[in-house]
Amino acid sequence: MQTHLLGCPRIGSNRELKKACELYWAGKASLQQLLETGEAISQNNWKIQQEAGIDLIPCNDFSYYDQVLDMTLSVGAIPERYKGIASEESYSELDLYFAMARGYQNNGLDITAMEMTKWFDTNYHYIVPEFRKNQQFTLFSDKIIREFIRARQSGINAKPVIIGLITYLLLGKEKEEGFDKLDLAQNLLPVYIEILKELERHGAEYIQFDEPFLALDLNEKAKETYKYIYGEIRKHFPDFKLIITTYFEGLKDNLSLASSLPADILHIDLVRCPEQLDNVLQAIPSTLSLSLGVVDGRNIWKNNFEKSLQWIKKASEELGPERVFIAPSCSLLHVPFDLDSETHEEVLSPEIKQWMAFAKQKIGEIAVLKKLASGNQDYHTLQLLAENRKALENRKISTLIHHQKVKDRASVTTEADAQRNNPFSIRKEIQQKALQLPLFPTTTIGSFPQTKEVRNWRAKFKKGELTAGHYDELLKKETEKTIRWQEKTGIDVLVHGEFERNDMVEYFGEQLSGFAFTQNGWVQSYGSRCVKPPVIYGDVHRPHPMTVYWSAYAQSLTSKWVKGMLTGPVTILQWSFVRDDQPRSLTCKQIALAIRDEVTDLEKAGIRIIQIDEPAIREGLPLRKSDWQIYLKWAVEAFRISASGVEDATQIHTHMCYSEFNDIIQNIADMDADVITIECSRSQMELLNAFADFKYPNEIGPGVYDIHSPRVPSKEEMVELLNKAQAVIPAQQLWVNPDCGLKTRHWDETEKALIAMVEAAREASREYVKREKLKNHRL
Ligand code: GLN
Ligand code: ZN
Numbered sequence: 001m002q003t004h005l006l007g008c009p010r011i012g013s014n015r016e017l018k019k020a021c022e023l024y025w026a027g028k029a030s031l032q033q034l035l036e037t038g039e040a041i042s043q044n045n046w047k048i049q050q051e052a053g054i055d056l057i058p059c060n061d062f063s064y065y066d067q068v069l070d071m072t073l074s075v076g077a078i079p080e081r082y083k084g085i086a087s088e089e090s091y092s093e094l095d096l097y098f099a100m101a102r103g104y105q106n107n108g109l110d111i112t113a114m115e116m117t118k119w120f121d122t123n124y125h126y127i128v129p130e131f132r133k134n135q136q137f138t139l140f141s142d143k144i145i146r147e148f149i150r151a152r153q154s155g156i157n158a159k160p161v162i163i164g165l166i167t168y169l170l171l172g173k174e175k176e177e178g179f180d181k182l183d184l185a186q187n188l189l190p191v192y193i194e195i196l197k198e199l200e201r202h203g204a205e206y207i208q209f210d211e212p213f214l215a216l217d218l219n220e221k222a223k224e225t226y227k228y229i230y231g232e233i234r235k236h237f238p239d240f241k242l243i244i245t246t247y248f249e250g251l252k253d254n255l256s257l258a259s260s261l262p263a264d265i266l267h268i269d270l271v272r273c274p275e276q277l278d279n280v281l282q283a284i285p286s287t288l289s290l291s292l293g294v295v296d297g298r299n300i301w302k303n304n305f306e307k308s309l310q311w312i313k314k315a316s317e318e319l320g321p322e323r324v325f326i327a328p329s330c331s332l333l334h335v336p337f338d339l340d341s342e343t344h345e346e347v348l349s350p351e352i353k354q355w356m357a358f359a360k361q362k363i364g365e366i367a368v369l370k371k372l373a374s375g376n377q378d379y380h381t382l383q384l385l386a387e388n389r390k391a392l393e394n395r396k397i398s399t400l401i402h403h404q405k406v407k408d409r410a411s412v413t414t415e416a417d418a419q420r421n422n423p424f425s426i427r428k429e430i431q432q433k434a435l436q437l438p439l440f441p442t443t444t445i446g447s448f449p450q451t452k453e454v455r456n457w458r459a460k461f462k463k464g465e466l467t468a469g470h471y472d473e474l475l476k477k478e479t480e481k482t483i484r485w486q487e488k489t490g491i492d493v494l495v496h497g498e499f500e501r502n503d504m505v506e507y508f509g510e511q512l513s514g515f516a517f518t519q520n521g522w523v524q525s526y527g528s529r530c531v532k533p534p535v536i537y538g539d540v541h542r543p544h545p546m547t548v549y550w551s552a553y554a555q556s557l558t559s560k561w562v563k564g565m566l567t568g569p570v571t572i573l574q575w576s577f578v579r580d581d582q583p584r585s586l587t588c589k590q591i592a593l594a595i596r597d598e599v600t601d602l603e604k605a606g607i608r609i610i611q612i613d614e615p616a617i618r619e620g621l622p623l624r625k626s627d628w629q630i631y632l633k634w635a636v637e638a639f640r641i642s643a644s645g646v647e648d649a650t651q652i653h654t655h656m657c658y659s660e661f662n663d664i665i666q667n668i669a670d671m672d673a674d675v676i677t678i679e680c681s682r683s684q685m686e687l688l689n690a691f692a693d694f695k696y697p698n699e700i701g702p703g704v705y706d707i708h709s710p711r712v713p714s715k716e717e718m719v720e721l722l723n724k725a726q727a728v729i730p731a732q733q734l735w736v737n738p739d740c741g742l743k744t745r746h747w748d749e750t751e752k753a754l755i756a757m758v759e760a761a762r763e764a765s766r767e768y769v770k771r772e773k774l775k776n777h778r779l
Contacts (some may be wrong), residue, residue: 001312001321003370004291006208006245006267007061007161007331008045009359009526013338017041018528021064025102038064039150046156050361052367056206057733059151059158061331064094065101068126068171069114070161072324073097075191076140079130079175081111092686093141094541101527103125108148115173116526120212120248120709121623122298122334123533125526129172133179137191145198146195152203160199164244165192165229166213166222185225193236198561200237208243214258214328215249215269216623223257230758234262243267247293247330249623250276253723259284267291270311271298271329277311281318289322290315293329294369297364300335300535300577303365305372305388306541312373326369327673332359336521336532344519351368352516352537355395395581401538403513410589417596418640420648420672424698427648434649435561435608439768440722440761441492442736443701445655445677446611447566447743448482448497449750458502461489475499476553483557485751488509490758493609494562498743504567505575511546512594534576536587542594545601552605563653564602564610569595569638573617585634595642603646611653612643612673615740618659632667639671651675657740677701681713685724692728700729703739704760705753710745712752718760719767731768737759 011017019036023029042062049057063070070080073093078086078100085104086098103113115128144160151158163171165188169181196207214226233242234312243265244258250273251258258266259280268280269291277292286292292315294308295627308326316323339358342348357365371381395401420427454475461471501507515534524532547566555562569591577582595612602610617639622631643652654673661668661678668676680687680702688702704711704721718736727736736757742750 001316001324001326001370001374002056003366004056004159004243005058005061005332005363005366006210006247006293006297007058007067007333008049009333009335009337009524010041010045010062011337011522011530012037012041013044013341014520015522015530017064018530021528025098031094031382034064034094038062041446042147042150043154046151046154046158049363050156052363053370054116054363054367055157056159056325057151057156058161058208059156060147061161061333062147065097066125066127067161068119068129068163068168069097069101070141070143071168072100072127072129073141074139074195075168075188076138076407077129077131077172079114079141084109085111099661100248116578118619121619121621122248123523123525123531124334126171129168130175131169131172131181131184132174132176135184135187137184137188139191139194142198144195145202148199148204149202158204159206159208159243160204161208161210162192162195164209164213165189166226166412167211167213170213170222170714172365173691175552180221181559182221182225185229187233189229192233196233196237196240200240204240204463206241206243209263210245210247212245212247212249214244214254215251215273217625218254218257223254226257226261230261230263241265243291245291245330247297248272251280252276252624254268255279255283259288263288265289265291265325267293267327269293269329271296274311277314278429281315284319289325290319291325291327293327295328295357295365296580297328297332297362298332299580300356300358302355302388302391303362303369304392305365305369305385308369309373312369316373321374326366326373328362328366332362334523335359335362336518336523338520341520342518347519348516349400351394351400352535352604354391355537356535358521360671375416380413389452398538401514401579401581403539406539406541406590406593409593410586413589413593418644420644420646422648423436424672424674427651428699430648431651431674435651437492437561439731439765440734440736442758442761443491443493443563443677444486444495444737444754445707445739445741446495446498446563446613447493447501447741448499449745449747450499450743451747453701454478454499462676475550479550480553483554483562487558487560489751490762491754492560494554494558494560495565496550496562498565498741500550505572506534508546508567508595509536509545509576510571511542512540512591514538514540514590531575533576536573536577540590540594541585542597548598548601548605551602555606561609562607564599564607566595566598566602566610566612566642568612568614568617568654569642570620570635571614571616574620585638586637588634589641592638592641596645599642599652600645608649609651609653610643610646611655611677612639612641613655614671615655615657615659618661618664620777621664628664632664636667636670639673643671643673653677655740659687661687665696669694669698673698675699675701675735677703677735677737677739679703680725681706681721681739685721685728688725688728696729696733699733699735701735701737702729704736704757705738707738707740707742708743712747712749713756715756715759715763716756719763722760722764723767726764726768727730736764 024034242263244263245267247269265348336358439758460466486494551564653675655677657679659671
């Protein structure tokens with residue numbers, strides 16, 4: 001029996017990589033310094049694994065920005081627009097690499113970055129390869145080989161980790177018409193072979209090919225390409241021990257394909273899909289070993305040793321222990337580095353901490369599992385097993401986690417709780433009477449600029465350098481200023497600005513029961529950006545109102561409507577580490593009920609328009625299409641539970657960004673929000689087509705300008721976009737708003753943009769009235 005890892009976190013124990021990269025980008029650190037930081041991080045990862053006794057240790061799992069971009073550079077898939085940089089003497093390979101990741105504005109050049117998108121269903125973002133018809137590839141960067149040599153020199157039994165050829169192609173995007181990216185497999189294969197030859201020459205024995213697409217829906221062509229490519233690789237390298245890894249889903253209908261590939265070891269994710277074990281054990285040929293992903297690489301909970309041991313035992317009995325590998329379910333990139341750096345008991349209580357394991361602890365778990373499974377049970381190991389049992393037992397019965405009232409409430413919610421009193425057609429009229437909004441009402445998405453001062457106040461307040469009273473006063477002034485400015489500018493539906501919030505999930509998590517936070521639980525989101533997701537460990541409820549104070553205060557300042565602002569249950573769930581001892585759908589329902597209480601309290605406090613943001617609803621979609629409807633059913637229901645406690649006259653908004661809506665438009669309509677605001681400006685209203693084709697019944701605010709850019713849009717271009725929108729959506733259904741919250745923008749650009757936006761709405765309205773008159777006249 002052997003142990004291995006698919007990959008390690010690479011930001012360093014203290015986010016060293018983030019700091020080093022940012023200093024380097026700012027010109028404040030040398031290339032040498034950056035490289036030293038990077039090398040120290042992988043050295044440290046190797047050392048931890050070596051000391052834990054892991055048998056096969058990954059190399060090339062480290063990356064300065066993104067492992068897909070690394071591969072793009074390795075195979076020379078460098079888009080044309082960077083060729084100028086590539087040929088410049090003074091630029092290192094890493095400079096070219098960062099230019100591709102982040103764009104390049106220098107020396108009169110202005111080159112856009114490559115696109116970035118989510119890595120499967122994680123919150124990690126990769127850089128999307130760009131492909132052209134007949135694209136040629138060449139071995140451009142020898143990073144993979146360098147990393148292997150470095151690991152070997154450090155005395156590591158290193159296993160190079162490479163993104164499998166098919167997965168690499170499937171992750172990319174065709175940048176011109178008339179070809180299929182899989183057609184490029186032929187051209188790409190020789191470069192893979194070249195890399196493998198170099199690795200062989202330097203003494204590599206094992207190669208790990210990550211092929212997560214093998215666990216997803218595949219068409220015939222992809223399946224054929226899999227067979228062909230791995231057949232070719234095997235022909236060239238009869239002696240390599242090839243590991244093919246799959247994760248985030250089960251092999252399911254691809255099982256016979258996966259087990260027939262000429263590999264030596266197949267890795268499966270038993271955390272996501274435990275039920276596949278039996279089928280896999282039956283299907284794999286005697287030439288294939290099995291790597292069992294038993295330790296959760298996507299979550300922060302301690303492994304259940306007994307459960308894992310059952311799986312390991314079953315596999316050993318069927319295959320013989322020599323054909324069994326023990327591993328985390330996927331790369332540990334998606335969990336924080338080290339639980340031992342959580343030292344403040346006021347932040348993370350010891351009781352909750354004892355249920356958790358970060359990357360370093362998970363490495364330890366893998367090593368212990370091997371000892372336990374191979375009967376090598378010294379006193380210390382047995383003690384660890386007993387401790388593991390005890391922690392799990394304690395979690396099962398902890399009063400921190402379990403609240404009978406919350407469970408009972410969730411278990412008796414019915415269809416009726418997820419229904420407004422009347423359908424939208426009736427609500428619309430009642431709301432129109434109550435709210436008296438003009439045609440093309442203007443609003444914003446919630447946050448206003450979080451200036452340095454605002455951030456400073458919060459930091460000082462948290463450190464105890466500012467009293468609660470003083471902090472409150474400062475935020476009130478900022479809120480009032482924002483309300484006055486919106487009034488003066490003529491915006492129809494105001495917001496309070498969200499100055500009291502740091503992060504849209506953290507803010508609610510901190511006030512809800514059942515959530516814990518960490519000091520150092522950072523996970524890479526993209527490049528140097530890291531996030532620190534809250535941990536949902538127990539039954540969720542709302543001990544007290546969360547936003548009523550700020551919304552009511554803002555509403556008291558003005559006779560215009562102020563929109564209440566909440567984060568929706570699905571987004572809170574999606575952006576947290578979620579408890580694994582009950583279905584996600586149930587946790588989501590508990591959050592929904594807590595938000596529902598907040599919504600009704602806002603209504604009681606006189607707030608007549610309430611927005612429940614759900615930017616993450618689409619990214620929660622399961623990886624297999626056949627599972628979509630089950631997810632969408634409970635996700636949409638959770639939203640509706642949160643939104644349906646109010647009177648017909650109260651208007652519910654929702655907001656979503658970065659979404660392809662086409663394939664889930666029916667479900668978005670099923671959410672039954674009175675108004676939805678969406679991101680649209682970057683696609684020039686193209687996204688709106690989905691709503692138009694579908695005849696979306698409720699009101700829509702397609703974003704008329706891109707808040708991700710400091711650029712101030714002109715009134716004319718926004719009028720133009722509103723005209724485009726009216727071509728497909730009736731004017732009576734349209735709202736006018738930016739495409740997301742404004743918190744990352746500066747005040748001066750925000751002011752200019754919103755003034756222009758209000759003018760654009762007025763002009764669109766005048767033009768509309770004129771057109772209607774003309775029409776009536778003709779009639
Ligand atoms: N109300 C939030 C804001 O304006 C919405 C943020 C989001 O969509 N991600 O900041
Ligand atoms: Zn948004």
